[in-house]
Amino acid sequence: MPALCRDCLTQFDAGRRCPSCRSPRVLAHPELLDLSIAHMDCDAFYASVEKRENPELRDKPVIVGGGHRGVVSTACYIARIKGVRSAMPMFKALELCPEAVVVKGRMDLYVEVSRRIRAMMEELTPAIEPLSLDEAFLDLSGTHRLHHAPPAVMLARLVRRMETELGITGSIGLSHNKFLAKVASDLDKPRGFSVIGKAGTAEFLRDQPVRLIWGVGQATQASLDAAGIRTFADLLRWDQRDLQARFGSMGDRLWHLARGEDHRRVRRDAPMKSISNETTFHDDTANADVLDGHIWRLAEKVSDRAKAKGQAGRTVTLKLKRHDHRILTRRTTLREATQMADRLYRTARALYDEAKEPGPFRLLGVGLSDLTSADNADLSGDLLDPQALKRAEAERATDAIRARFGPDAILKGRALR
Amino acid sequence: MKISIERSALLRAVGQAQSVVERRNTIPILANVLIEADGDSASFRATDLDIEVIDKINAQVIRAGATTVSAVMLHDIVRKLPDGALVELSDDGASGRLTVQAGRAHFQLATLPKEDFPVMASSEYASNFSAPAGMLRRLFDKSRFAISTEETRYYLNGVYMHVSDAEGGKVLRCVATDGHRLARIDAALPVGADDMPGVIVPRKTVTELRKLLDDDDAKIAVSVSETKVRFATPEIMLTSKVIDGTFPDYTRVIPTGNTKKLEVDAQEFAQAVDRVATVSSERSRAVKMQLDEDRLILSVNAPDSGNAEEELAVAYGDEKLEIGFNAKYLLEIASQVDRENAVFLFNSSGDPTLMREGNDTSAVYVVMPMRV
Numbered sequence: 001m002p003a004l005c006r007d008c009l010t011q012f013d014a015g016r017r018c019p020s021c022r023s024p025r026v027l028a029h030p031e032l033l034d035l036s037i038a039h040m041d042c043d044a045f046y047a048s049v050e051k052r053e054n055p056e057l058r059d060k061p062v063i064v065g066g067g068h069r070g071v072v073s074t075a076c077y078i079a080r081i082k083g084v085r086s087a088m089p090m091f092k093a094l095e096l097c098p099e100a101v102v103v104k105g106r107m108d109l110y111v112e113v114s115r116r117i118r119a120m121m122e123e124l125t126p127a128i129e130p131l132s133l134d135e136a137f138l139d140l141s142g143t144h145r146l147h148h149a150p151p152a153v154m155l156a157r158l159v160r161r162m163e164t165e166l167g168i169t170g171s172i173g174l175s176h177n178k179f180l181a182k183v184a185s186d187l188d189k190p191r192g193f194s195v196i197g198k199a200g201t202a203e204f205l206r207d208q209p210v211r212l213i214w215g216v217g218q219a220t221q222a223s224l225d226a227a228g229i230r231t232f233a234d235l236l237r238w239d240q241r242d243l244q245a246r247f248g249s250m251g252d253r254l255w256h257l258a259r260g261e262d263h264r265r266v267r268r269d270a271p272m273k274s275i276s277n278e279t280t281f282h283d284d285t286a287n288a289d290v291l292d293g294h295i296w297r298l299a300e301k302v303s304d305r306a307k308a309k310g311q312a313g314r315t316v317t318l319k320l321k322r323h324d325h326r327i328l329t330r331r332t333t334l335r336e337a338t339q340m341a342d343r344l345y346r347t348a349r350a351l352y353d354e355a356k357e358p359g360p361f362r363l364l365g366v367g368l369s370d371l372t373s374a375d376n377a378d379l380s381g382d383l384l385d386p387q388a389l390k391r392a393e394a395e396r397a398t399d400a401i402r403a404r405f406g407p408d409a410i411l412k413g414r415a416l417r
Numbered sequence: 418m419k420i421s422i423e424r425s426a427l428l429r430a431v432g433q434a435q436s437v438v439e440r441r442n443t444i445p446i447l448a449n450v451l452i453e454a455d456g457d458s459a460s461f462r463a464t465d466l467d468i469e470v471i472d473k474i475n476a477q478v479i480r481a482g483a484t485t486v487s488a489v490m491l492h493d494i495v496r497k498l499p500d501g502a503l504v505e506l507s508d509d510g511a512s513g514r515l516t517v518q519a520g521r522a523h524f525q526l527a528t529l530p531k532e533d534f535p536v537m538a539s540s541e542y543a544s545n546f547s548a549p550a551g552m553l554r555r556l557f558d559k560s561r562f563a564i565s566t567e568e569t570r571y572y573l574n575g576v577y578m579h580v581s582d583a584e585g586g587k588v589l590r591c592v593a594t595d596g597h598r599l600a601r602i603d604a605a606l607p608v609g610a611d612d613m614p615g616v617i618v619p620r621k622t623v624t625e626l627r628k629l630l631d632d633d634d635a636k637i638a639v640s641v642s643e644t645k646v647r648f649a650t651p652e653i654m655l656t657s658k659v660i661d662g663t664f665p666d667y668t669r670v671i672p673t674g675n676t677k678k679l680e681v682d683a684q685e686f687a688q689a690v691d692r693v694a695t696v697s698s699e700r701s702r703a704v705k706m707q708l709d710e711d712r713l714i715l716s717v718n719a720p721d722s723g724n725a726e727e728e729l730a731v732a733y734g735d736e737k738l739e740i741g742f743n744a745k746y747l748l749e750i751a752s753q754v755d756r757e758n759a760v761f762l763f764n765s766s767g768d769p770t771l772m773r774e775g776n777d778t779s780a781v782y783v784v785m786p787m788r789v
Contacts, residue, residue, distance in 0.1 A: 265730045288571055290770035333571050335597055374722075379787040380705060380743060382596040384573075 001029035006156045006193055017151040018052065023322070031197035032174075033150040034142040039173040040121070040158070043190035045134035047076035049113050050103045051121060051169035055101035061100040065090050070244065070280055073105055077190055110134075113166060120161055124154050127266045135180050135185075139266035176201075179262035183212055201260035213257055220250065232258050270310065276319075277301040278365025284323045286359030293417025296341075297350050298366035303341035306368060312339035312377030317363035319352040330355050333370065337377040342391045344368060418482025420454045422474065425517070427504055428495045430472035433653065434463035435492040435504075437470045437625060449485035451534045452506065454478045461535070463488055467539040470620055478571065483531040484508050486515045494524055539596065541645065542640035548589075550635040553648075556591040557623050557630075559602045559780055562749045564620050565595030567671035572662030576623055579615030580606060587661055592667050596785075598746050599670055600753070603779040613641045615766045617660035622646070625655055672769050673782055675762035679708060680732040681769040683774075689749065693717045694744035695767035702744040705789045708763075709737045717744070718789075740766040741789030750782040775781035 004011055006025040012018070014028045028336070042048065046064040049056045060183060061079035065072045075084040082097035094100060107406035114133040120404040121128050127139035140151035143380045147154050152174060159170045173184025180201065196204055209231055211221050230237050235243075235258035237368045243251035257263065274355035277298045285291065295318075306312060317331040330351040338344065382388045401410050434450040451462040459476040462469065498504065498519045506516040517524040557576060563571035573595055580588040581603070588603040589610060593714060618626075624647050637672030642645040647656045670673060694702045697719035707714040711733055716726040740763060750772050751759055765768075774781040 185589075222448050332567060334567065335565075335595060346568060354569060354571075379741075379769070380597055381785050383594060383783060384596045384665050385597055389767070 001028050001030050004032060004152055004156060005117045006160070009153055009156055009160070011153065011361060021161070026193070027152070027156070027193050029195040029197060031199065032063055032195060035174050035176055035195060035197065036139065036143075036151045037153065037175055037181045038135055038138045038140065038155050039178070039185040040138060040155070040170050041173075041185045041189070042117070042134035042162075042168055042170045043304065044074050044076045044080075045114075046074035046105055047103075047169065048168050049110055050106075055191075057101055057103075061097050063093055063097070063100045063102050064105050065093075065102060066245070066390070075100075098157075113168065116166055117162060117168070117170075118157055118164075118262060124158060128269055131266060137181065137266045152195075157256055159191075167336065172382055177260075178264050178266065179214070179257055179263035180260060182214055183208075198260075205258070206259055208232050210235060210254075215252070220247075223247070236311070242296050272309065272371060274317075274367055274369035274371065275302050275305050275309075275311065275313065276317065276365055276367030277305075278319060278363055278367075280321075280363045281361070284360035284362045286361065289417055290360065291352065291359075291364060292349065293414055294354060294364045296345050296412065296414045296417075299345035299348055300341040302366050302368050303339055303344055306371075307337040307374070310374045311371050312337040312374045313368035313371045314338075315370040316344060316347040316351070317364070317365075317367035317369065318348045318355070319367065320352075320355065320357060320359075320361050321363035322357070323360045323362055326358060327364075336372070336380060337372045339368075339374050339377050340392055340395055342388075343378070370402045418454050418510075419478075419480040419485055420452075420459050421477040421503060421505045421506070421598075422459065424498050424502040425496060428492075430459075430461040430474050431488065431492045431495050432679040433472050433625070434461050435488040437463040437465055437468055438488045439465040444764045446485060446529050446533050446535070448452075448487055448489065449534065450488040450491065450531055451478055451485045451531060452484065452623075453483040455481045457465070462536075464535060464537060465621075466535060467619065468625060468655070470625060470656075472656045473652050473654075477736070480507075480728075482510070484510070484528045485531055485534050486526045486528050490526060491517070498522065510721040520682055522726060523773075528724070529715065539584065539646050539742075540642050542642045542645070544610060544639075544641045546607045546613070546639055547636050548607045548610075550630040550637050550641055551633040551635070552589075552604045552607075553637055553639075554630040556589070556604050557618075557626065558614060558693050559753050560591045560593040561620070561623050562731060563593040563595055563598050563600040563782075565593075565636040566624070567595065570596070571625075572617060572664055573661045575617040576621040577615060577617050577664040578611060578641075578664065580613050580615075588779075590615075592664070594665075594783075597743065598668060598750065598785065601667065601781050601783075607639075610639075614643050615664070616641055616643070616646050617662060617664055618646055620662055620685050622655070622657040623653040629653055629655065629682060630715075662775055670769065671781065672762070672764060672771050675764045675768070675771050677708075677735040677738060678733070679713065679761040679763070680758045681713065681729065681761070683759035684758060685750050686730065687748055687751035689715050689727045689729055690744055692748050692749075693727050696723040696725045697744075703741045703787045703789045704744045704747060705739065705741045706732050707737075707739050710734070738763055738766065739789075740770070742770075742784060742785045743787055744785050748785060753782065 001014040004027045005023055006027055007023040008021040010018055010020040017024055018026055046382050047062045050062055062076040063072055063079055064074045070090050072086050079100050084093045084097050112384055121138060125138055125140050125143055127365055129137040144150050154339040155172045159172060161172055171185050171189045173181045173194050174200050175181040175184050175196040180196045184196045184330055196232045209358045210216055210229055215291050235254055243255045254398045262281045279294060314337045315331055315333050317329055321327045398410050445543045453460045458473050460471050461641045462471045483752045494517055495535040513528055514525040515608045549717050558574050579590055580587055583603055587606045589606050591602045593600050629648060629650055631754055635650055638649040646659055690704055693715050694704055697717050705716045711731060713729045713731045718724040754774045760773050762771040766786055769783050769785050774780055
């Protein structure tokens with residue numbers, strides 16, 4: 001059985017230790033050299049970056065997240081031992097792990113590290129589909145001759161490089177399709193490397209719960225439960241047409257996944273569907289002036305991101321979370337796509353006024369979707385708002401000033417509310 | 418209740434009802450039509466709480482009474498019956514079912530109690546007048562395309578019907594705009610309409626009203642209050658709430674100082690715009706107009722798919738001008754012109770452009786240019 005040492009990348013025939021460096025981190029699988037669809041997932045990415053930046057944190061439980069009111073965005077593995085999980089409210093996380101060091105997230109830094117990981121992946125294959133800053137699918141089919149090494153070796157080399165050059169560890173799942181690759185990357189975390197081969201697929205899946213499937217959330221889970229489907233074995237007993245009839249297009253997908261089949265390709269840069277930003281307040285607020293300031297700042301953030309990517313959108317969404325955690329969203333579609341902060345702000349503000357909700361609110365978000373290229377945006381003026389064109393010019397001038405003198409060089413008064 | 422009605426009359430009444438009922442309704446009775454039979458007629462009433470339509474048709478009433486039944490289902494049944502069929506509707510009051518009988522087809526439909534049916538509160542109308550159907554048709558047909566669909570500007574989601582001063586006295590005026598284009602249509606002020614309060618007639622009401630206006634000679638009784646508007650023929654009565662908002666001061670929007678004048682055959686122009694716009698797949702297709710001495714070049718440049726150009730002979734004597742417009746907007750206003758040439762008045766490539774039919778100022782359109 002072909003085997004690979006994950007430390008020195010030596011290839012050999014199965015054994016418990018690497019014949020060359022004696023490392024026990026040996027990966028052996030009958031199909032090791034034949035599989036080429038991979039999923040790379042960084043281990044506790046934000047927390048790992050923070051530990052790298054501040055070595056004092058290395059052996060302490062670290063939680064990345066916003067403020068006392070916020071939620072955990074990432075917990076390092078030490079904190080996870082205590083039961084801290086991502087998306088958990090911070091106060092609960094601190095109850096479980098009072099000694100944890102809470103770090104406020106530094107998105108810019110994570111984006112920078114993610115960009116460097118991306119550059120390393122680009123050296124392996126052009127077929128990369130990022131799912132977020134810290135995970136991506138890679139399709140290495142046909143790269144064996146290019147790299148003079150099979151995909152498994154290149155992937156082991158990738159995570160080794162991430163560790164030595166960036167100080168970030170990651171886990172790899174290698175299989176014959178995206179679904180199984182993603183499942184595999186989660187099997188042996190952190191610093192893992194798991195392989196699901198074609199021959200072993202059916203046996204591997206049989207007793208797994210269906211919630212393993214990416215996209216099966218609580219709601220789908222509940223309807224699957226109602227149909228008596230808990231494991232893949234249950235799913236296998238269903239006829240394709242019955243599944244379709246009961247679950248629609250999802251049913252068809254389930255039928256194929258039950259057989260370990262997933263025909264989705266690794267798509268380079270799946271097109272962005274929306275741009276949104278939200279903020280959780282320090283204290284719940286119902287003050288319209290304060291909320292107005294937030295709407296403006298979020299509109300500006302969304303607009304900045306849209307401008308950076310040359311994108312514009314027609315649908316504007318306002319999201320409000322009330323103090324009782326009930327979420328309200330309001331959306332409207334514009335006649336013409338926009339990327340301008342002013343237009344976004346005015347639209348989101350109108351949605352807020354229309355919602356006629358007194359609050360108090362704990363969270364506010366502004367989003368832009370139905371995206372298109374910026375070439376088609378903000379081309380026509382507004383008959384009823386003759387000042388709009390002037391404000392758009394002012395915004396472009398503001399952007400130019402910021403590009404030259406920094407983001408704080410010029411601000412609107414309402415940004416200070 | 419037991420009535421017998423000729424199929425085509427019933428189809429019209431139920432058709433009108435089913436287009437008014439609330440589609441995404443959460444209150445079951447709003448999906449129903451209220452049928453009331455008495456004397457020698459039956460009335461069919463439907464509402465979505467904003468609009469109410471009552472259609473009264475001749476019927477042979479065997480037993481007077483009333484009930485409510487799903488408007489969409491009854492419509493579908495009547496629609497599928499053969500032309501000329503005689504339809505009998507009956508309920509015994511006890512079973513909670515309405516029996517529909519036509520020839521050998523037999524249906525039993527669930528009903529809801531007539532007492533639960535919401536009836537729109539009657540109101541005092543400040544102004545009552547009569548207007549020819551043809552006149553109202555022109556006012557609304559030529560303005561409705563410009564109604565906005567942006568919910569955030571709800572006060573633009575209808576046609577602003579009001580009395581206004583124009584050259585030669587007062588007129589009945591309809592204005593609609595979505596901020597990109599505007600239509601302002603005038604008609605002679607009907608007798609008795611002087612005191613009519615200005616109201617914003619919602620889009621859906623305009624659509625329903627249109628069904629009353631096909632007969633040129635018909636007289637429509639119009640009643641207007643601050644909150645409601647009613648249009649009635651002898652058979653059909655359409656009552657609607659108006660949009661509770663202030664229509665913006667549109668007079669500032671209509672340019673008065675535009676001097677560069679283009680005159681062009683409207684149909685030829687519309688066809689050419691339609692042709693060149695084909696190459697762009699974008700929703701907001703920009704058409705560039707280049708004007709120079711009796712020559713108009715229309716062009717579209719879509720980097721992804723191609724480009725197109727067409728030249729038209731026109732009447733234009735002012736300085737060279739390049740201006741861009743959304744192709745759809747140009748097409749829509751050009752297709753409003755039905756008798757004479759279209760006259761465009763420009764100022765600059767960044768300013769609103771005015772369009773009218775020949776020298777007729779009773780229908781003017783304003784359209785905002787696009788950067789090209």
